[in-house]
Amino acid sequence: MLHIAKNLVQLKSTLRSTHSIVFAPDLLAIENNTLASILNGVPALIVTTKSVNSLYGSKLRRYLAARTPTLDYRIFVLSCEESSKTIDNVLAICEQAAMFNLKRRSRIVAMGGGVCTDLCGFAAAIYCRGVSHIKIPTTLLGIVDAGIGIKNGVNVGSNKNKLGTFYPPEYSILDPSFINTLDNRQIRCGMAESIKIALVSDRELFEIIENDGVELINSRFVDPWASAEAVVRQSAIRMLEQLNKNLHEVNDYARAVDLGHTFSPYLESISQYTLPHGEAVAIDMGISVLIGRSLGLLREDTAGRILSLIRNLGLPLYYSAMDPVELWRSLDLIRAHRDGRLNLVVPTDIGTYAFVDDLSSIGLNGLMALVVELREQNGEFDRHRAMVP
């Protein structure tokens, strides 16, 4: 719409996009037509990680080769550690796309964890002023969280995701069978995000994780299959419902999915990113739960139930290097990042939450006491389960 006045012309524009999230168990099974039918007719640069390539590369190549020449693709293998989340790797993907002679009607396909899907989303957003992209997350964390969002980013020095875009994928393809080759710690980290989304939106999902979470981790999401499917499906759908409320974050920065993501940036930072994201989220949820209890927003027994689940799944509630004074100070950075408001998400029951801006009634002393309590709970847990956070 163009509005023309004397000294002012306004062009109001609308950009529409459709992001399809496809549940496709055994995606690379030779008889599964899902991926082939999606890739058909559009040239694709498929980017995968060294570790995914070593596990699934030959299966992927066999799958695609069975459909050649109908599929037009090139595979690019890229090392995808957290330290690989750089603009240089985004440009390396663009360079591959150019060497493959990709034009505007083409796709970049990410098959990997969060770093891979972030790099590919960013590359797709800027190559030829934007091409389509597809995310095939291969970690549980990717399947239930990072792989279905529309944000991407790279780090600049110690600034996490300082550069990036909001850029909806055309498809996210979710296949729980990739979880088979994850180690337990990675699976637990993904479960932390599932607990997060359950806590803010889905009591039933929480109870599935309570009942079958340990078995799911031990069986690597094979048994019980119905619960494995439910966790993947429900986590993804609930996440999408939350994102859908404010997809481009243009309204405000009060987002339920930020449960577990207020203290965790500090924790990850002091660990120099050796503390996995999901574990940092688990600790952050522990703190948030106790803050909710302290403020009278969450019942004592419910708080205990949530902490028990986190511990039972083998996730930490405490990180030895964390300093309550620094933790308290780190909230200023979060406030700045969220446009001046803290928007701390605290559960008020299983499936409901509140935003808290003012922690002055808790204060640094209260926070210290909470941290001590979490250390004790975690310590007990360590003795029982020989876990090292």
Add this chain to the structure above:
Amino acid sequence: MLHIAKNLVQLKSTLRSTHSIVFAPDLLAIENNTLASILNGVPALIVTTKSVNSLYGSKLRRYLAARTPTLDYRIFVLSCEESSKTIDNVLAICEQAAMFNLKRRSRIVAMGGGVCTDLCGFAAAIYCRGVSHIKIPTTLLGIVDAGIGIKNGVNVGSNKNKLGTFYPPEYSILDPSFINTLDNRQIRCGMAESIKIALVSDRELFEIIENDGVELINSRFVDPWASAEAVVRQSAIRMLEQLNKNLHEVNDYARAVDLGHTFSPYLESISQYTLPHGEAVAIDMGISVLIGRSLGLLREDTAGRILSLIRNLGLPLYYSAMDPVELWRSLDLIRAHRDGRLNLVVPTDIGTYAFVDDLSSIGLNGLMALVVELREQNGEFDRHRAMVP
């Protein structure tokens, strides 16, 4: 909107934006409140070029200083040649933004030519996953064309605009008084884009340029003032109307504003970008006009009238290094870029146009003849006006 089915969830999203184009003569006059009121309340990194800084830097600083401390800004001066259109300069702008501690609610302001506005638009699109940006074009070409579009881009090697985004500015601020310090050749190049938009959409604008174009160039858009204003305003509005039809180029690549932009990439390329964009557009329009005449789409006298205007304004119709065989071959690249169709825009009268896909009835021989005709017309013109293309 979230549609949930068994194996498929679709998230349909809409991103809205409002791009305000403000006509603001004498923007930097101390009593002009336009820029101050726009900048008020939002931190801004103002990026300007070395040449604009030497001409307007002190005026800009005086203007802003008169409003300090209500304005929160930092000025960054960057060399902005065509060779500066690199991802490294985009990152340099982002680095300045980070050093200035800009958060998501902030702005990057470009005051300069097309390279500056492109670099800033790109930086704004990726810094903190997207901040607002403002374009203040200081060239006539920027005012009537590049400064009001939503595309940005940088070159990768010889690939023009290989990386970039569609990213609407929040404001474009158009001030014809910047034209005062342009040299004649730059002004003529801007006029080429005005002729382009007039040819496809506005007979009245074409006639204003016919009547007053030479005087406008010689007076640097001071006399006649009514015509100067009309050329800026009408060119910008017509351009916006055209862009508005297909802002993100998601429909197709048949765009009226591509008149003059089919053969010109080849011309710019063989000149190694020493041939200014506007002159390449003028030559391309000359070829397109003669193709229209050859195909019987454009009357002979109208074709002559258009070529006369181009010549009278001191714009070339011919470039000595151009090779009809290569020109013909270059169309394949354009077809690939436009998703398989040539979509050559040819005028069918003053203010109307057609798309041509098939040049086989003209062929290479016909194109050669057209080029010879343009060389002769240009040569005559060179002898009369001592112009060197």
